[in-house]
Amino acid sequence: MEDEKQLAAFEAKIAAGNKIEPKDWMPEAYRKQLIRMMSQHAHSEIVGMLPEGNWITRAPNLRRKAILLAKVQDEAGHGLYLYSATETLGVDRSELLEQLHTGKAKYSSIFNYPTLTWADIGAIGWLVDGAAIMNQTALARGSYGPYCRAMIRICKEESFHNRQGYEIMMHLAQGTPEQKAMAQDALNRWWWPSIMMLGPSDDQSPNSEQLMRWKVKMESNDAIRQRFIDRTVPQADFIGLSIPDKDLKFDEKTGHYTHGPINWDEFFEVIKGNGPCNAKRLKARNDADKKGRWVRDAALAYAEKKKLKAA
């Protein structure tokens, strides 16, 4: 009885457009779903540092090196911010990391693709961060206060990342024939994974009416994907690169682009752990965790010693 009253008050609050805060009552299913989503998001930020970190030491000039360092630092900061926001739901960061390291928790499928050339750094900022922004601006209108505030802040930084990625691609597309070929090759490799990272199509992923009502999920995957495609295709045209989809067409009637079939088999294989870099990414995270253990132990031991001395 008590629960029903609380649930009604909770839902009324959300319907009225108010935010749920950490100390407010919330249904267990809401808490669990948010922990899952927010921690996946946090994991994606820190795993996402790896493919980009791969090119910091080889950035082609000092300006690009500084920008990439700043960007990857932002990603690490987003990870920290999101882990902290997730902790407001009563779960510890170490527990979440354990789930990542054992492969129990997922992160964005996109980071299981390799960064093969410098142009991939441009493609990630332009396409991957561009797709992420589409998703995250929707999530910023969700119901859980700490997550919404994190999204607003993160989206601001992501829009810089998106622009720097596009700027890299623009320079390459206007550069030597080799540079232009490098940019086109990166677009060819990152286009499909980028539109897939927004999640399975709606017929394969029925949106729970409840999650929409609770404003945990704000828009369907296909709706977000459509917005991303509509925004990105003219950007590719503008710099003279072609989207690798022969079926891509602008539909005058709807005002939207229609696209060719998406290879969902590939998507589900990557999700299962069989993408080009799943094993490598997981190993990198686990190695860092193992190699850092003695450092964390020492920091704790030192803090204990200091506490004893102060007492």
Add this chain to the structure above:
Amino acid sequence: MTTQEAKFQYLLRLGDSNLIIGHRLSEWCGAGPILEEDIALINIALDFVGNATALLGYAATVEGNGRTEDDLAYLRNEREFRNLLITEQPNGDYASTITRQFLYDVYTFYLYEALKSSKDETIAALAVKSHKEVTYHLRHTTEWMYRLGDGTAESHERMQNAINDLWMFTGEMFDMDEVDQILIKEGIAPDLNNIKSQWETHVKRVIAEATLQIPTYNFKQKGSKEGKHSEHLGFLLAEMQSVHRAFPGAKW
């Protein structure tokens, strides 16, 4: 040697050291012991790359041959680099990275403090900015010197090994040659003997507080001021310069 030539060499020494140690720190990306340290290391690496860009940019201006900071960073070979040997030493474990950074941070803390009153206005202005950043870097590394030196038996041993391995690269920080003599006379650069005594006092104090020992050996490596490096630098440059050199003349 003219003052202009001396100044060019001096700026390469400052700029290259920052560039190379920044490169080493950036190799930690995604591999730090805890997320907060990942953020710190990338942030510090970014400071160094920023300072290197400004210093090499000014070096190129002083040289006056139309080269840019990117030409200097990406198109010089091993023997033309003037970074201190300690900056190119591999990261090793976290104890090595922290110790390398601490020894270098104390050096730059006093060096840039002195350079703030350089008679060269550009160097003085760059030193003001750098000194603010180094103050933070030094606070970060000093805290880790204590934590790891006085943490667990394992961390203590790793730290002592790191100090023993890196100590031989600290001597050349204070070597002076014609470049220094010319610039000291002009009031552009400080006498490194003064920096040396400040550095020694500071380093000894922190190492003792961290329950660690200064090595007893006196042997010191040198050579960076003439571009004689360790074998590590060639690989570092091969990696750093690979894309830039693979596309001659390309704009990025």
